[in-house]
Amino acid sequence: MRFLLVEDNPGDARLVREHLSEVANLSIELENVMSLSEAIERLHVKQFDIILLDLSLPDSQGLDTFYGINSQAPNTAIIILTGFNDEQFAVKAVHEGAQDYLVKGWANSDVLLRSIKYAAERKKSEEERLQREKLQGVLEMAGAACHELNQPMQAILGYVALLLAELPKxxxxxxxxxxxxEEVERLAVITGKLSTISKYVAYDYSKGVKVIDIDKSSEGF
Structure with a gap:
C-alpha cells in the first residue's frame, strides 16, 4: 500500500513511520513531503492509495491545504493528521470529503490501522456510488437518444429503399x-449499442475530457 505523508514536523513524521512499521500484514511504501507544493508535485507523477495530511504546512493552512490536495487526487483516500488546536478544521475537512482524521499524539498503530481500513472502505463505497450515478446518467441519455433517433432513421431508410428501387444500379x-x-444502417448499429449499455466505461478524448466507450459499455454487440 502506497502512502504519501504530507507532514513538515520531523518528530510527527517519525512517529507516523513507527506506527506504520508496527502494523502487521501490511506492505507499506511511504513517501514524506513537507509542503503542499511538494505533495502536488508528487501526485502529478505517482498514484497513492492513502494520503496522510497535516493541515498546517509552511505554504498552506487549514482547509485550503485539504482543498489543494483533494483537487489533485480526488480518487485517493485522505486521512487528516491534526493537533488539538486544529481539530475543528479536520472535522470540516471530513465533511468536505476527507475519509477520516486522527489527532496527533493519540493515534497508535492500532488506531492508525483502523483509520486506514475505514478510509479505504469509505473511499471505495464513495467511488461505487459515483459510478452508479454516472451509469444512471448514461442510461437516461442513451434511452433518450435511441428514442429520438430511431424514428427518423427508419424514415430515411424507407425513402432510401424507394430511391434505390427506382434508380439504375x-x-x-x-x-x-x-x-x-450503409451509413444510416451503421448509425442504427450504434443506437443499438446505446440501448444495451450496462456499465460506465470512458476513455480520455482530450485534455480533461472523457468520452464514454460505447463498445465496452454495451452488451450483446
Missing amino acids: DSQLYTIVNKIQ
Whole structure:
C-alpha cells in the first residue's frame, strides 16, 4: 500500500513511520513531503492509495491545504493528521470529503490501522456510488437518444429503399444513395449499442475530457 505523508514536523513524521512499521500484514511504501507544493508535485507523477495530511504546512493552512490536495487526487483516500488546536478544521475537512482524521499524539498503530481500513472502505463505497450515478446518467441519455433517433432513421431508410428501387444500379446516383443507406444502417448499429449499455466505461478524448466507450459499455454487440 502506497502512502504519501504530507507532514513538515520531523518528530510527527517519525512517529507516523513507527506506527506504520508496527502494523502487521501490511506492505507499506511511504513517501514524506513537507509542503503542499511538494505533495502536488508528487501526485502529478505517482498514484497513492492513502494520503496522510497535516493541515498546517509552511505554504498552506487549514482547509485550503485539504482543498489543494483533494483537487489533485480526488480518487485517493485522505486521512487528516491534526493537533488539538486544529481539530475543528479536520472535522470540516471530513465533511468536505476527507475519509477520516486522527489527532496527533493519540493515534497508535492500532488506531492508525483502523483509520486506514475505514478510509479505504469509505473511499471505495464513495467511488461505487459515483459510478452508479454516472451509469444512471448514461442510461437516461442513451434511452433518450435511441428514442429520438430511431424514428427518423427508419424514415430515411424507407425513402432510401424507394430511391434505390427506382434508380439504375449502374448509375452514379445509385452508388451515392446506397452509401447513404450503409451509413444510416451503421448509425442504427450504434443506437443499438446505446440501448444495451450496462456499465460506465470512458476513455480520455482530450485534455480533461472523457468520452464514454460505447463498445465496452454495451452488451450483446
